[in-house]
Amino acid sequence: MGYFPIGLRKEGFSLTEDTIVRAKSLAQQAYHLIREAILSGRLQPGERFIESRWAMEWNISRSPVREAVRVLVAEGLLQENGNGYEVFRPSLQDFHDLYEMRLAIEAMAARLAAERIKEPTLVKLQENVEQTQRAVTTGDGPGIISYNTEFHLLIVESTNNSRLIHSFQSYTPLIDYYCLLVLTLNQQQTDIVAEHQAVVDALRAKQATDAYERMFLHIRHDLTVIERM
Amino acid sequence: MGYFPIGLRKEGFSLTEDTIVRAKSLAQQAYHLIREAILSGRLQPGERFIESRWAMEWNISRSPVREAVRVLVAEGLLQENGNGYEVFRPSLQDFHDLYEMRLAIEAMAARLAAERIKEPTLVKLQENVEQTQRAVTTGDGPGIISYNTEFHLLIVESTNNSRLIHSFQSYTPLIDYYCLLVLTLNQQQTDIVAEHQAVVDALRAKQATDAYERMFLHIRHDLTVIERM
DNA sequence: ACGGTGTTTACTGTCGGCTGTCGACTGCAT
DNA sequence: ATGCAGTCGACAGCCGACAGTAAACACCGT
Structure with missing residues (x-):
């Protein structure tokens, strides 16, 4: 026993x-x-x-x-x-705080990733963007979500910073949780592909501040879209 | 019992x-x-x-x-x-990761604080900078540390974001811990006053990206100073 | 000496039960 | 009805004991 x-x-x-x-x-x-x-x-x-x-x-x-x-x-x-x-x-205030946390962690992650990311990861990211594109055109909702999650995870992981990674993993399920409870889906925005592509381009060019900026705008865009609902 | x-x-x-x-x-x-x-x-x-x-x-x-x-x-x-x-x-790698976490959290906090900080807090920050200045000139080591801690705490708190605050409070003692173990003190740098002042100025001017940048450089400066030892 | 096999030891994981506290209910007096 | 005290059931905090385990130790044949 x-x-x-x-x-x-x-x-x-x-x-x-x-x-x-x-x-x-x-x-x-x-x-x-x-x-x-x-x-x-x-x-x-x-x-x-x-x-x-x-x-x-x-x-x-x-x-x-x-x-x-x-x-x-x-x-x-x-x-x-x-x-x-x-x-x-969960409250709306919490959700807002959580998104600002995302901004802090992931924008910084993009900045660091620009200096540390390896070619294979860049390739994976590029593939990911294209898969996302296909999912968007075919209207594959769950596909968009899962590719989106993978995209952000790949970037955070390529910082090789265990604290950033741990923090990311602890709040990611919460975001899904909020979406489950409050929102139907936050993937109506079709800009996602372009925004992801912009981040990847900055990473490939090793432009740290640019990558930071792109990621920051991407997540904040997400936030404003959600808040309008 | x-x-x-x-x-x-x-x-x-x-x-x-x-x-x-x-x-x-x-x-x-x-x-x-x-x-x-x-x-x-x-x-x-x-x-x-x-x-x-x-x-x-x-x-x-x-x-x-x-x-x-x-x-x-x-x-x-x-x-x-x-x-x-x-x-x-603790390891050096951990310490490095921790500082990058600080960069993520506190630079973002400065950015948000620029939009949300209230006059009384700005006054307190200005006082804090002057007290730090006095502590530096009189060589009051513990004073510098405690004013420094207060400075960063005030800014993070004025974001009103509970997650950022919680994260900050969870890693702050760890930084002291590392300093206790590995380093004698990281307060040899005298630029601290000027850097803090620059942050406060940006906050007062409500310049979010400027506040972000100042805080980012301040913390990264700290990190490079420490790493050189 | 030495690899391999009991055996002890010192610890963690789990259990069932005890106790204090809280909230709901009951019954009584007003 | 209403306010109050007493009672009771449900649950969390805590405890002492037992079971399982990993590492250190002792033992043994070679």
């Missing part, structure tokens, strides 16, 4: 596995499950979060759930509410 | 209090104590961190200590080490 992934603990498991795999701690599994439940919207914003319910649900004790909760509170996805916890309640 | 602040649990406490005060949870107290111990250098980098030792030390059970550890791991101040934990081991 206590070593099988949540959800398999009663039903048993297949013995046909050919490698030995050590399950993550229950606390970590609980963390990921709760996080996923919040970000996917299965847990409503403001909904009360009760440790013991989930512990029972998963047939584990409250300790690992508590530890997961501690981390989620630190990350802001859960909030202490007098006595008890509730799911983070 | 279990409801008095750590350190008072055996000695009892005065009954002359005239207000009811709720003690912070043991987990929160443990969190702050551990964090303080790390940042002050009393816990050496790389030193193994043993939950049960500290629980015994404080006469509490391991549960609250564990919860504190969870948060500190999430923040990066403790690291999982196979089986067990150890104190975050």
Whole structure:
């Protein structure tokens, strides 16, 4: 007991596995499950979060759930509410703050990337822009979103700065979360291709301030489009 | 038992209090104590961190200590080490990454502050610059550091952006930490006053891009000075 | 000496239970 | 009805104990 992934603990498991795999701690599994439940919207914003319910649900004790909760509170996805916890309640102000954070991180990332990016990444970025173009013309909504995410990730990663990357990864799901809750989609803008292309051009030319400027305008454009709704 | 602040649990406490005060949870107290111990250098980098030792030390059970550890791991101040934990081991690369993070956050903050800063804050900033000037001329090292910290904090706070502020507050102690460990002091540069003054001037003139640029150069200057050592 | 195999030890992960607190409910007096 | 005290159920904070594990140690045949 206590070593099988949540959800398999009663039903048993297949013995046909050919490698030995050590399950993550229950606390970590609980963390990921709760996080996923919040970000996917299965847990409503403001909904009360009760440790013991989930512990029972998963047939584990409250300790690992508590530890997961501690981390989620630190990350802001859960909030202490007098006595008890509730799911983070997003506000427009938060969303605005988040976008300014994006501006800070990603514009800086573009600036740094201009000096550090490698040829293979540039190639990938160029491909990405073209794939985005196709997705836009064919009206492939999910495609646009996923290519867009990849575009920004590639640039942030090419800074080789672990803090920027970590920060980026911590707020990216939140943006999707807001879009899920508040907005239908923010991909109506067709300028995205041109703006991405401008960033790539600046990166290719190793023009740091130019890359910064392009990325800054791109994200701020996104923000103003969203705010108009 | 279990409801008095750590350190008072055996000695009892005065009954002359005239207000009811709720003690912070043991987990929160443990969190702050551990964090303080790390940042002050009393816990050496790389030193193994043993939950049960500290629980015994404080006469509490391991549960609250564990919860504190969870948060500190999430923040990066403790690291999982196979089986067990150890104190975050800073590296030069980390320090460099941290400074680029500063560039991202604080340059953006200056940009936003230019549009949002209020007159009283501008006055405070101007006073701050003059106090810094005096501290520099009298060779008051600690004074320079504390005025410098205040300067940057004032600007970040005047963005009214909770994410930027939170990010700033999470890395600020780390910078002091690095300075404590690696460097004697990074305040040998006397340009600090002129650079701060330039930022304040740009803010007063509501020149966003100018404020951005000044702050960017100021912090990068700091970084290059440090790196030369 | 030395690789390999028990064995101890010191720790983390998890559990179930106890206690304090809060909010809702109940019943009584006004 | 209304205000108040008492009661109760639900939940978080905390605890002591147990189980599992990794590294250090001791032992052994070679």
